[in-house]
Amino acid sequence: MKSCMILGLVTVVCGSTFAQNIAYTFREISPGYRMVEPLDKGMLTSRLADQSYDNWRGPSDGGVTNLALGRQRVGGDEYGDDVQLANWNPSSVSNVGWTFANMSTQRFTALGVAIRFYNQNSMLVGEDSAVYFGSVPPGTRATVSGPAGYLIPFNIPTTENMTISVEFFRADGIDIADMGMLYGGPISAGASSDFIRNLTTGQQIDLGPGNNLGFFIDTVIPAPSTGVLVLGGVMIARRRRRG
Numbered sequence: 001m002k003s004c005m006i007l008g009l010v011t012v013v014c015g016s017t018f019a020q021n022i023a024y025t026f027r028e029i030s031p032g033y034r035m036v037e038p039l040d041k042g043m044l045t046s047r048l049a050d051q052s053y054d055n056w057r058g059p060s061d062g063g064v065t066n067l068a069l070g071r072q073r074v075g076g077d078e079y080g081d082d083v084q085l086a087n088w089n090p091s092s093v094s095n096v097g098w099t100f101a102n103m104s105t106q107r108f109t110a111l112g113v114a115i116r117f118y119n120q121n122s123m124l125v126g127e128d129s130a131v132y133f134g135s136v137p138p139g140t141r142a143t144v145s146g147p148a149g150y151l152i153p154f155n156i157p158t159t160e161n162m163t164i165s166v167e168f169f170r171a172d173g174i175d176i177a178d179m180g181m182l183y184g185g186p187i188s189a190g191a192s193s194d195f196i197r198n199l200t201t202g203q204q205i206d207l208g209p210g211n212n213l214g215f216f217i218d219t220v221i222p223a224p225s226t227g228v229l230v231l232g233g234v235m236i237a238r239r240r241r242r243g
Contacts, residue, residue, distance in 0.1 A: 023143045036134040039145060049094045049218040052085040053190035056097035056143060056216035067214040069184040071101040075177040077200035080165030081213040084191040088160040089221055094152050097145040097216035098166050104178035105138050112170030117156050118163040126156030141182055164215050165199055185210040
């Protein structure tokens with residue numbers, strides 16, 4: 001089944017229905033609007049990027065993560081998890097993975113998502129915000145990853161200890177209060193405490209031993225004093241982020 005979304009007076013996208021319990025990527029259809037697609041796991045991450053934090057990839061992806069243990073209802077609040085990056089060097093975020101769960105009894109057709117990165121001083125250092133289109137049945141548990149390297153032009157700097165967060169700001173067809181995120185473990189790269197934080201209310205939540213929200217962060221190391229990123233000996237010119 002297909003769903004068509006109307007932006008203003010123009011139909012811009014007709015997409016395929018989500019399946020449950022599957023990994024997704026996306027393609028940009030216009031600035032700030034993306035279509036979800038099934039993830040080709042062979043394209044999950046560039047071999048030139050470092051997997052600096054990972055509680056997202058599963059056993060079939062070469063990791064040991066299990067995100068089937070639980071769902072955390074988050075609604076429209078911003079929820080963050082503290083992360084410690086493995087083998088840290090000054091670097092930039094190149095890709096990110098996150099999760100969602102439709103905890104309602106209805107289908108939704110669009111999801112607004114803001115992914116934010118905070119440094120060790122809790123200062124916001126980067127954000128990726130977009131609306132994702134697809135028909136999502138009730139009960140769906142999904143993992144989402146950007147195309148490898150898609151965040152490189154954002155120039156998001158890393159620190160060894162960071163916070164990564166997700167805020168859902170739109171859910172067409174359901175009450176946004178029924179949006180959730182997945183959690184599990186063990187972490188296969190980097191480290192994190194057992195606590196997550198509702199950054200909207202300040203509440204701290206204990207997910208239990210070995211459990212964390214499902215995120216991954218891939219990074220690349222900039223070449224010093226140049227306008228390029230060095231990835232395994234390959235130099236890629238930085239593009240300015242469109243305002």
